[in-house]
Amino acid sequence: MNNKGIVGQIWIYAGLTVVSLGMLFPFFWMVTTSLKPESAVFQFPPQWLPNPPVWQNYADIFTKMPFGSYFFNSVYIAVIVTAGTGLVAAMAGYSFAKMQYPLRNPIFLILLSGMMIPTEVTAIPLFTWMSELGWVDTHIPLILPPMLGAGAIFGAFIVRQFFITIPDELDEAAKLDGCSPIQTFRYIMLPLAVPALATVSIFTFLDRWNEFFDPLIYLNTKELFTLPIGLALLTTDAGVDWPLLLAASTVATLPLLIVFFMAQNKFVEGISNTGLK
Secondary structure (H helix, E strand, O other): OOHHHHHHHHHHHHHHHHHHHHHHHHHHHHHHHOOOOHHHOOOOOOOOOOOOOOOHHHHHHHHOOOHHHHHHHHHHHHHHHHHHHHHHHHHHHHHHHHOOOOOHHHHHHHHHHHHHOOHHHHHHHHHHHHHHOOOOOOOHHHHHHHHHOHHHHHHHHHHHHHHHOOOHHHHHHHHHOOOOHHHHHHHHHHHHOHHHHHHHHHHHHHHHHOOOHHHHHHOOOHHHOOHHHHHHOOEEOOEEOHHHHHHHHHHHHHHHHHHHHHOHHHHHHHHHHOOOO
């Protein structure tokens, strides 16, 4: 590479570094502020690093509010919905990509059209339905509809696009070896779809973890609240305890980082192979 190319690469990496630091700054400020006393939050000039750090803020989120219950509720709801959505998306994607039956493509287009319906349009009918079933103030409305709703449709689209890239000869070879469609899906296609399912899982987990609207309209009992509702309770008319709120927000961010870094390689591979890049 000549000198001109080297200088160009330096500028590119310098620009990417600046952008990365700009994106990381809000997270850095959240973490540092969570370790400050309340009197230092709006101090000017700002205190960039807490001195000394107030670790008691992290202990207070468990003593001043049922943070553990909120955290557990969010974790198990997000995990169940992610697993269920992945299973539904994998089966639907395989069906639309590899199985032959009448009106397959029109049915798929009708399914995709469901993604264009805003959540607000279906909120009242769905709430009425859940109320008649006696599921209001339970976690069922936060689990079952998302597993079969727009998230599952989007997941089916992602997985279908991935399965289309797999040669049909592989499916035909499995049939010649005596595999049923279920066996072909379970033992051959599903292991190959791990990158696409990782993509679906990250999007689904992120969506359910940050969901605020559904828990707000369905839950009344404080012990059933999820983290977004619990964090909102820290904002009252009396004011906001910013160190406590940001300490809780920091802990709430950790599962998202863990899930992303665990599935990072498969996520990038899935985005590339499904044509979304």
